[in-house]
Amino acid sequence: MASFDNNPLARSQQNFNKPARFSEEEWQARIKLAGTYRVFAYLGWDESIYNHISLRVPGTNHFLINPFGLHYSEVTASNLVKVDIDGNIIGESDWPINPAGFTFHGEIHAKVADGHCVMHVHTTPTLAVCCLEEGISYSNFYSAQLYGKVAWHDFEGITLRSDEGARILASAGDKPVLMLKNHGPVVIGATLAQAFSLMWLVNRACEVQLASMSMGKVIRIPEPILQGCVADSLNFDPRYGAGEDALAAMIRVVERQDPSFKY
Template identity: 80%
Template sequence: MTDVQNDALIRDQNNFNKPTRFSAEEWQARVKLAGTYRVFAYMGWDEGIYNHISLRIPGTEYFLINPFGLHYSEVTASNLVKVDINGTLMGHSDWPINPAGFTFHGAIHAQVADGHCVMHVHTTPTLAVCCLEDGLSYSNFYSAQLYGKVAWHDFEGITVHADEGNRILASAGDKPVLMLKNHGPVIIGHTLAQAFSLMWLVNRACECQLATLSMGKPQSIAEDVLKRCVADSLNFDPRFGAGEDALAAFIRLVEKQDPSFKY
């Protein structure tokens, strides 16, 4: 094999060429979502084989979600599962989806016009704050950016019952962050990157709140300052990508460690 042929082979391997069964738009969504699952694993936001990120395939009524049984570090573009709004498998998959995975995700995708990405985690700091009687405290840099954007839903047990999906949706209202009491946060984003940025804010806000509570009483922030923080937050501003640059940076980071998510 010549050097030119070898270089071409390496380029092909690094490009992880799109399988013919996927459209260009679907494959792009698959690669980006698989990369985000790897970012969650890197951040320690994974929960074994549980929890979910669901994403609408652009221009369709179909969604991608993680295969049930695989750790986030094993998710790849090609093994993500494609489902319809009811969680019914579209095409072939070697893996099922978690029954709890699409109960409220599907309800949100079906009824929130721009709710194209839904994330749910059980990280220790976010779940701990969900268990606090007073909930999230708007007393730090991160939570200040979430003021007026958080709703709450009472704990009903494991989310495997379809009727709870509508109640979760009703609790969320027009808020992009829904804290499930005693359970964990749900993020509703226009895009994968915006949802990631919101999840970043929620996690950091909860981490800082727990650290503050371990030392004493949090200082309050004036409401007018909180409102300015929300207005000035780049995480919500489409002019600055609403998190696209931040997510891209993290995906580059995990790609350097293991690019297999692009398969």
């Protein structure tokens, strides 16, 4: 394994020019994805060296995913690993990928037409709600925007077996959010920003649900209001970037702290 310099100042002084081996489109995708990994670390959505965000390289059937062994705060544009639909590494990489990381990601990328970005986390609130028989309670501002957008998949253990990928895909159906019971959420986006916006909604919905239910009975929101919230949500409206502005703002936050993800 190659050594990795964890000194943010030293890394921030390096040259961020595009390496010749990457096209301009791939390099920009790498920078944006690496920035998003840093945003996840900033928000506390990281899980040691585990969990994943995978993103299609524009115009190809190749995908970028985090190097297995690095914390999200160590991910950079150049050390992201490029893989094919079966998880085979394309080109050179100093790092492997987590086998569990692409079991269902690959299936989604292969079969969902607009499944260009897939995210999976184990944050405490989302995992806790995945363990509830009731699941998501459509009783707060955030969950209201997810009404009719969430599917569920029964727990089968650690996602190492390729045959589970097909079952996960079947469980997801046409829904962009899949709650893996006893495990954690998966979101599917046409873009990195849309997937981020969905994950933001899921995480905040679960945070508020746990807080409100700990105090007593929640106020249920009538179905017509829920349907209106989904229709009005900027997170699904391409006219407003479907989350592009929100993700860009968060990447600016982490860039001010440490711009080395652009290397």
